[in-house]
Amino acid sequence: MDDKKNIDRLFQEKFKDYEVFPEPIVWKNIEKQIRNQKKRRIIPLWLRFAGAAAVLLMLVSTGFWLFDQDSNLEDIPNEIIITNTDVDTSADSEKNDVGKEEKNINTDQIPNFKEENLISTSNQQNYKSKSNTVQIGEVSNPEIEESNTFMAEAEEIIATSEPVTEESSPVEDNFVKPDVILEDSKALVAFEENNEVKEDEKIDLLEEMNKLNDKEEITDAKTAKWSVGSIIAPVYYNTFSNGSPIDPSLANNNKDGEGSVSYGLKLNYKISNKFSLQSGINTVELGYVTENVSALLSSSLLEGSETNINTNIEDVSVAAVSTLSQNSDAFSQRSSIDQEGSLDQNFSYVEIPLEAKYNILQKKLGVNIVGGISTYLLYQNKVTINSFGKSTILGEASNLNSLNFSGNLGLDFDYNISKKLYINVSPMLKYQFNTFSENAGGFQPYYFGVYTGLNFRF
Amino acid sequence: MSLEELINNCKQKDNKAQSQIYQLYAGKLFAICLKYSKNYQEAQDNLQNGFITIFDKIEQYNFKGSFEGWLRRIVINTALQTYRQKNVLNLITEDIPEQVEIEIEEEEVSLDFLLKLIQELPNRYRLVFNLYVLDGYPHKEIAAMLDISEGTSKSNLSRARLILRNKIELYQSQVKKNEVFK
Numbered sequence: 301m302d303d304k305k306n307i308d309r310l311f312q313e314k315f316k317d318y319e320v321f322p323e324p325i326v327w328k329n330i331e332k333q334i335r336n337q338k339k340r341r342i343i344p345l346w347l348r349f350a351g352a353a354a355v356l357l358m359l360v361s362t363g364f365w366l367f368d369q370d371s372n373l374e375d376i377p378n379e380i381i382i383t384n385t386d387v388d389t390s391a392d393s394e395k396n397d398v399g400k401e402e403k404n405i406n407t408d409q410i411p412n413f414k415e416e417n418l419i420s421t422s423n424q425q426n427y428k429s430k431s432n433t434v435q436i437g438e439v440s441n442p443e444i445e446e447s448n449t450f451m452a453e454a455e456e457i458i459a460t461s462e463p464v465t466e467e468s469s470p471v472e473d474n475f476v477k478p479d480v481i482l483e484d485s486k487a488l489v490a491f492e493e494n495n496e497v498k499e500d501e502k503i504d505l506l507e508e509m510n511k512l513n514d515k516e517e518i519t520d521a522k523t524a525k526w527s528v529g530s531i532i533a534p535v536y537y538n539t540f541s542n543g544s545p546i547d548p549s550l551a552n553n554n555k556d557g558e559g560s561v562s563y564g565l566k567l568n569y570k571i572s573n574k575f576s577l578q579s580g581i582n583t584v585e586l587g588y589v590t591e592n593v594s595a596l597l598s599s600s601l602l603e604g605s606e607t608n609i610n611t612n613i614e615d616v617s618v619a620a621v622s623t624l625s626q627n628s629d630a631f632s633q634r635s636s637i638d639q640e641g642s643l644d645q646n647f648s649y650v651e652i653p654l655e656a657k658y659n660i661l662q663k664k665l666g667v668n669i670v671g672g673i674s675t676y677l678l679y680q681n682k683v684t685i686n687s688f689g690k691s692t693i694l695g696e697a698s699n700l701n702s703l704n705f706s707g708n709l710g711l712d713f714d715y716n717i718s719k720k721l722y723i724n725v726s727p728m729l730k731y732q733f734n735t736f737s738e739n740a741g742g743f744q745p746y747y748f749g750v751y752t753g754l755n756f757r758f
Numbered sequence: 759m760s761l762e763e764l765i766n767n768c769k770q771k772d773n774k775a776q777s778q779i780y781q782l783y784a785g786k787l788f789a790i791c792l793k794y795s796k797n798y799q800e801a802q803d804n805l806q807n808g809f810i811t812i813f814d815k816i817e818q819y820n821f822k823g824s825f826e827g828w829l830r831r832i833v834i835n836t837a838l839q840t841y842r843q844k845n846v847l848n849l850i851t852e853d854i855p856e857q858v859e860i861e862i863e864e865e866e867v868s869l870d871f872l873l874k875l876i877q878e879l880p881n882r883y884r885l886v887f888n889l890y891v892l893d894g895y896p897h898k899e900i901a902a903m904l905d906i907s908e909g910t911s912k913s914n915l916s917r918a919r920l921i922l923r924n925k926i927e928l929y930q931s932q933v934k935k936n937e938v939f940k
Contacts, residue, residue: 319785330809
């Protein structure tokens with residue numbers, strides 16, 4: 301019969317495209333459950349990260365411990381500076397003392413002041429000249445209020461000291477009025493001597509390190525767990541905060557980190573499949589520019605001996621001023637002011653990193669997390685002023701630690717070319733702990749580099 | 759995004775992809791649950807458990823065979839699982855041995871009514887009817903899935919058909935009566 305139908309077909313046809321959407325609560329319940337499952341899976345992964353973090357913490361705290369030891373060493377030269385500069389800050393009733401200082405300077409330094417004078421409106425300068433010829437006031441703990449009164453005092457002192465200068469200086473005619481309190485050069489000499497001693501130590505240390513590295517390479521060449529490679533990295537220096545390690549008055553000036561290139565050797569030792577330790581040795585040049593620093597050059601300098609600037613640095617005295625208003629009178633009298641000047645501070649280090657590397661993915665491309673510390677040995681240190689289109693080396697920063705540390709954190713990618721060779725790319729952030737021995741002015745430097753190199757396993 | 763990408767993202771436990779897969783297939787799969795369950799609530803429970811299994815096992819799906827087929831099998835299994843666990847698949851005397859071809863008058867029967875009939879079937883009859891008639895499993899497989907003999911499967915199917923026919927005819931006669939009264 302036509303209107304009779306197989307019951308199976310009835311159901312099949314009816315349910316052929318049957319779709320019913322469930323209530324939203326169903327998805328909510330499913331979501332809840334699958335999220336919970338996910339959490340359970342993630343925990344072990346986080347535990348692994350925690351392990352890596354613990355190692356990093358350990359390394360960093362070791363760094364801090366070393367840093368504490370180092371800062372104790374630094375205390376001795378610092379005291380010398382403080383005692384001398386204390387005289388300056390409390391000069392209010394001690395003009396005589398200041399006067400003595402002036403005498404000192406005059407007898408020792410007058411020949412260098414023939415052509416130009418030095419002006420500083422800021423009452424703390426942390427750089428010193430290689431040749432002890434540039435004198436800039438150095439005060440341990442200046443406060444803004446103090447500095448204002450100090451300016452006024454400075455002028456008084458100049459007034460009182462003028463006769464002394466006239467009497468004792470044979471080249472007085474050429475000597476343009478000093479507008480500045482000059483630092484006791486003896487302190488600088490003392491500091492310089494101290495620095496030289498440290499430099500010797502530094503060289504010894506370097507040699508030691510090299511010897512150690514050599515030994516390591518020789519003794520462990522038998523195992524296949526080692527790899528060695530070259531590294532080259534563009535590095536970009538910057539600061540987390542605004543302060544200035546050169547002078548508190550420059551704290552608010554714009555600062556630009558400089559890029560440079562770091563290169564050296566990298567040594568890697570595989571402890572287990574997941575963990576390896578890496579060290580090495582490389583150079584790193586760090587620097588930044590403090591912008592809108594006005595330099596005042598005396599007219600004699602501007603007119604004449606340009607050669608002195610470039611060739612005979614000893615005879616050049618330039619001061620950096622951040623805020624013109626403080627002493628605008630003195631400036632307007634003198635000469636042209638370069639508003640666009642900048643102060644360039646550079647320091648070069650030998651870096652010896654010690655880092656732990658934790659593998660999170662091991663395929664043809666290996667992905668690792670790297671954390672550790674670096675030890676830095678200072679070998680070059682200079683402050684340069686760029687003004688009127690000229691670059692003049694002012695001297696060295698006196699508050700740089702010759703030994704300092706950084707905490708390093710980054711990623712590391714290994715790409716295997718063959719069993720023996722691999723390319724390594726590692727973006728790293730390095731935060732420096734104790735670049736400055738004192739008066740870092742809230743300057744918190746760090747640098748970022750992408751370390752690239754070809755490595756050889758043996 | 760292609761289905762393949764979506765599945766791969768699901769394998770990575772991507773929440774968005776999981777949600778999208780659910781949106782795509784929940785309708786069809788819930789329909790299966792409704793047919794295999796004795797009521798709406800149980801169907802929702804089965805769908806929920808089915809999807810949790812799907813997202814848990816999705817890594818095992820290797821793109822061989824249709825994805826929808828894979829999903830259906832999981833959901834059907836989930837529905838069957840509830841009865842295996844509850845141990846409600848008790849032996850029923852096999853007094854109707856052979857398949858009976860049952861024919862009914864073709865008249866307008868609503869889908870909801872048919873669904874209600876299926877849900878009202880005894881558990882094992884319902885499962886066998888669904889597996890054989892609506893999802894096309896042969897008796898051999900059904901026997902294995904439900905842990906019964908092939909003969910039992912056939913007999914259960916025949917009983918299910920009879921019950922369904924009786925109910926449909928009863929319904930149709932009632933509809934007719936109502937029409938007469940009008």
